[in-house]
Amino acid sequence: MYQPLADRIRPTELDDVVGQRHILGENGILRRIIESGHIPNMIFYGPSGIGKTTLAQIIAGKTSRRLYKLNATTASVNDIKSIVSELDTLLAPNGILLYLDEIQYFNKKQQQSLLEFIESGKITLIASTTENPYFYVYNAILSRSTVFEFKPITPQETEKAVRRAFTLCARELKKPIVLEEGVVSHISFACGGDVRKSINAVELLCTAAGQSGEELHVTLEDARLVTQKSSARYDRDGDAHYDILSAFHKSLRGSDVNASLHYLARLLTGGDIASAARRMLCVASEDVGLAYPQAASIVKACCDSALQLGLPEARLPLAQACVLLATAPKSNSVSSAIDAAMADIQAGRTGDVPAHLKDAHYDGAQKMGRGLTYQYPHDFPGNWVPQQYLPAEMKNADYYHEGMNKAEQQAKQYWQKIKEQTHA
Numbered sequence: 001m002y003q004p005l006a007d008r009i010r011p012t013e014l015d016d017v018v019g020q021r022h023i024l025g026e027n028g029i030l031r032r033i034i035e036s037g038h039i040p041n042m043i044f045y046g047p048s049g050i051g052k053t054t055l056a057q058i059i060a061g062k063t064s065r066r067l068y069k070l071n072a073t074t075a076s077v078n079d080i081k082s083i084v085s086e087l088d089t090l091l092a093p094n095g096i097l098l099y100l101d102e103i104q105y106f107n108k109k110q111q112q113s114l115l116e117f118i119e120s121g122k123i124t125l126i127a128s129t130t131e132n133p134y135f136y137v138y139n140a141i142l143s144r145s146t147v148f149e150f151k152p153i154t155p156q157e158t159e160k161a162v163r164r165a166f167t168l169c170a171r172e173l174k175k176p177i178v179l180e181e182g183v184v185s186h187i188s189f190a191c192g193g194d195v196r197k198s199i200n201a202v203e204l205l206c207t208a209a210g211q212s213g214e215e216l217h218v219t220l221e222d223a224r225l226v227t228q229k230s231s232a233r234y235d236r237d238g239d240a241h242y243d244i245l246s247a248f249h250k251s252l253r254g255s256d257v258n259a260s261l262h263y264l265a266r267l268l269t270g271g272d273i274a275s276a277a278r279r280m281l282c283v284a285s286e287d288v289g290l291a292y293p294q295a296a297s298i299v300k301a302c303c304d305s306a307l308q309l310g311l312p313e314a315r316l317p318l319a320q321a322c323v324l325l326a327t328a329p330k331s332n333s334v335s336s337a338i339d340a341a342m343a344d345i346q347a348g349r350t351g352d353v354p355a356h357l358k359d360a361h362y363d364g365a366q367k368m369g370r371g372l373t374y375q376y377p378h379d380f381p382g383n384w385v386p387q388q389y390l391p392a393e394m395k396n397a398d399y400y401h402e403g404m405n406k407a408e409q410q411a412k413q414y415w416q417k418i419k420e421q422t423h424a
Contacts, residue, residue, distance in 0.1 A: 005203040006196045009161075009168050010054050012061065017051050018161045018195055019153040024055075030148055034059055041118050043103070043137060044128040046150025047240065049194030052128040056099040065097040065124060072105035080113050087122050096123045103127035104136035111138040118144055152193035159188045161195045165202040170216075177206060177216045183223045190227035201226045241275070249279050253287040257326035264322045265315075273314050277303035280321050291331035291405035298324060331403030340399040351391025382418040 023030035044052040060067035117123040191198035209216035248263035302321035306314035360371025402408040
């Protein structure tokens with residue numbers, strides 16, 4: 001029966017696991033827990049292909065408990081009941097270690113079915129997920145588990161696994177494998193920190209390698225073909241999607257044009273024009289605002305062009321909008337002002353609209369005192385006249401504060417001059 005190279009080469013000792021030095025290093029907390037032999041309920045959180053399943057199998061090998069593996073995409077409550085039925089029998093005298101892959105696909109009822117047994121200690125749960133467990137895992141499970149975040153594997157760390165995979169292939173094929181310069185580093189970078197994907201690429205390359213005499217030759221061109229587009233670790237519905245969008249927005253706000261272009265490129269590589277456009281339209285008002293008011297209309301035009309063009313051409317107007325926003329002067333006076341105003345409304349601080357501002361375009365309005373003392377600003381010099389616009393209860397509310405940028409300071413000086421002339 002065929003067994004993928006990624007499974008044949010799977011490490012059986014902690015020292016052979018690639019990456020995760022922050023928890024598996026010489027004094028890493030997870031290493032110390034595993035070596036103690038007292039395994040708690042755990043949730044492994046991180047992208048695919050970085051060692052979560054491998055580590056669960058190593059842990060199972062270091063405990064006397066019987067290992068069961070379920071994948072939440074296909075498992076049901078009946079599968080859990082079947083496992084539970086073996087508790088306290090000769091099949092599982094010391095209890096059960098349950099590895100539940102992709103726990104985020106279990107609904108609340110399915111997750112709850114585990115509670116009684118993990119609380120009693122008869123089942124030790126090791127669950128893995130590529131999604132943020134604090135969003136997708138039932139709170140009662142979370143409170144009984146320790147979450148460990150697995151980090152993406154660096155290209156330098158991936159190289160170790162790639163070289164080991166080529167060595168194993170050469171041993172199994174009983175032929176030396178000659179690698180063109182750059183093959184190992186290209187696979188390590190192109191697979192985006194997914195060790196399983198990089199090992200699968202090695203297996204494909206060895207299978208398709210050209211033979212010269214007794215040697216198999218792997219070319220850089222073949223490596224490029226096998227790994228094309230595989231470095232884009234992106235899922236529009238996944239946790240990484242929101243991390244990238246957050247980093248994109250914060251890079252624009254922080255005026256780092258290179259970081260902004262980097263995250264825009266990651267979004268576009270995933271084909272996500274809409275999310276990039278939406279985020280930049282927000283930045284134009286939230287973070288640039290009145291420091292450069294034209295940014296909103298320019299970004300809107302660029303986003304409309306991008307949606308009409310589609311990729312790959314859409315990258316050009318979106319990059320234009322990105323560079324404009326990153327290099328534009330910044331002001332959050334608009335977002336601060338509306339947030340402060342909405343906070344008053346939500347707290348119930350409103351008051352009645354002043355009578356002179358109320359609608360007076362109907363019969364009987366004058367009898368009710370509506371609009372009688374309203375002064376039309378355009379009848380006065382500078383198109384301004386002092387009168388109360390806020391409700392009496394809110395007349396001292398102060399929401400908007402000009403940002404320290406040229407555009408808003410010029411507007412501030414303009415109105416100061418108009419009001420000084422009026423009071424003169």
